[in-house]
Amino acid sequence: MIIIGVESMHKYCFVFALGYLTVCQITRVYIFDYGQYSADFSGPMMIITQKITSLAYEIHDGMFRKDEELTPSQRGLAVRRMPSPLEYVSYTCNFMGILAGPLCSYKDYIIFIEGKPYHMTQSGANGKEEVHYERTEPSPNTAVIQKLLVCGLSLLLHLTVSNTLPVEYNIDEHFQATASWPTKVTYLYVSLLAARPKYYFAWTLADAINNAAGFGFRGYDRNGAARWDLISNLRIQQIEMSTSFKMFLDNWNIQTALWLKRVCYERASFSPTIQTFFLSAIWHGVYPGYYLTFLTGVLMTLAARTMRKNFRHHFMEPSQLKLFYDVITWVVTQIAISYTVVPFVLLSIKPSFMFYSSWYYCLHICGILVLLLLPVKKIQRGENMLEKIQLSRSKKFDERENSLGQNSFSTTNNICNQDQDIASRHSSLKQ
Numbered sequence: 001m002i003i004i005g006v007e008s009m010h011k012y013c014f015v016f017a018l019g020y021l022t023v024c025q026i027t028r029v030y031i032f033d034y035g036q037y038s039a040d041f042s043g044p045m046m047i048i049t050q051k052i053t054s055l056a057y058e059i060h061d062g063m064f065r066k067d068e069e070l071t072p073s074q075r076g077l078a079v080r081r082m083p084s085p086l087e088y089v090s091y092t093c094n095f096m097g098i099l100a101g102p103l104c105s106y107k108d109y110i111i112f113i114e115g116k117p118y119h120m121t122q123s124g125a126n127g128k129e130e131v132h133y134e135r136t137e138p139s140p141n142t143a144v145i146q147k148l149l150v151c152g153l154s155l156l157l158h159l160t161v162s163n164t165l166p167v168e169y170n171i172d173e174h175f176q177a178t179a180s181w182p183t184k185v186t187y188l189y190v191s192l193l194a195a196r197p198k199y200y201f202a203w204t205l206a207d208a209i210n211n212a213a214g215f216g217f218r219g220y221d222r223n224g225a226a227r228w229d230l231i232s233n234l235r236i237q238q239i240e241m242s243t244s245f246k247m248f249l250d251n252w253n254i255q256t257a258l259w260l261k262r263v264c265y266e267r268a269s270f271s272p273t274i275q276t277f278f279l280s281a282i283w284h285g286v287y288p289g290y291y292l293t294f295l296t297g298v299l300m301t302l303a304a305r306t307m308r309k310n311f312r313h314h315f316m317e318p319s320q321l322k323l324f325y326d327v328i329t330w331v332v333t334q335i336a337i338s339y340t341v342v343p344f345v346l347l348s349i350k351p352s353f354m355f356y357s358s359w360y361y362c363l364h365i366c367g368i369l370v371l372l373l374l375p376v377k378k379i380q381r382g383e384n385m386l387e388k389i390q391l392s393r394s395k396k397f398d399e400r401e402n403s404l405g406q407n408s409f410s411t412t413n414n415i416c417n418q419d420q421d422i423a424s425r426h427s428s429l430k431q
Contacts, residue, residue, distance in 0.1 A: 013056035143228035147208035154201035203233040289343035303367035
């Protein structure tokens with residue numbers, strides 16, 4: 001960061017950090033025991049890699065690129081000065097997130113560590129004048145206790161149910177030879193459902209640790225309730241009730257998904273979806289199963305997006321028809337997710353291909369047929385206009401934020417208050 005300079009440091013930091021992480025993962029997998037996690041030092045390295053690359057891009061955005069070139073999210077996260085060595089090490093290696101994360105932006109961390117007060121914005125008596133006042137952060141105790149209860153339940157499920165429903169049984173020769181197709185589909189879903197509690201436990205515990213230290217306060221919702229989800233990594237209810245591939249990915253490993261979006265998807269000059277999934281595979285490790293999962297994920301994501309754009313608008317009215325559509329898409333999404341992530345759990349190439357061949361690669365074939373036969377819907381002009389409106393309003397809002405010296409928590413709170421006005425303008429654009 002210091003030697004290269006702000007113009008190109010994001011590229012060098014990205015290649016160096018990701019390359020070093022890959023060397024660590026190769027060492028762990030192929031020099032230590034394959035498939036064993038007793039010496040898994042790559043977990044913290046994965047989090048640090050996210051932080052280093054995120055910070056490099058944020059400094060590049062804040063100190064080199066012009067504001068009009070940035071998206072609203074990039075402008076909000078841009079870092080305008082080079083961090084000191086203490087700030088840098090504190091951000092990358094603080095005890096709260098060193099083992100399991102989750103990733104947070106540098107600006108949010110510095111605001112927390114410097115103890116800046118939370119600012120509220122309220123309309124004045126005439127309805128136009130805005131009054132800004134400081135408000136102390138609420139106690140995190142309630143949020144921490146709730147998350148620890150989720151951790152306890154997740155750990156209990158992992159230690160009981162998960163061991164009785166192994167994913168490996170999907171490729172058992174006797175099971176494949178004797179089980180009917182409904183049984184295979186049901187066990188596939190249930191076994192992958194039973195594999196998720198360990199992730200729920202780890203990520204919720206990491207979130208609770210940060211909250212207990214006072215980090216993670218986002219603001220207040222419309223009902224005045226405190227929100228301690230600034231760096232939350234998952235939304236369990238939305239994951240289990242997902243009716244689309246995108247909805248599942250948006251609520252699973254949230255901070256990693258945001259990192260992929262910010263350093264890859266938004267900046268890719270071509271095929272952003274493919275590049276993003278490939279980066280995700282490299283970041284996760286060198287097991288072949290990871291690459292099979294993410295290659296399949298590219299196909300499933302593109303196929304699901306095409307299906308949604310071609311058919312969803314036909315099922316919005318009446319409500320009974322929409323309910324039917326939601327049920328069908330929930331079933332298809334859960335099966336597709338389970339089918340996609342089996343190699344991620346099995347890790348090795350041979351058992352992964354054994355599973356896919358036992359299913360005759362049916363979802364791969366369906367995805368390819370969808371992409372070949374269905375037309376690709378283009379983005380409507382109104383949606384592009386909405387993005388321009390949001391960009392313009394965000395730039396003006398940033399200027400006002402800078403003049404008031406407010407922090408990123410108030411930025412989030414105030415942007416939410418502007419959503420209704422943007423939505424009404426979007427409606428008029430469509431008309």
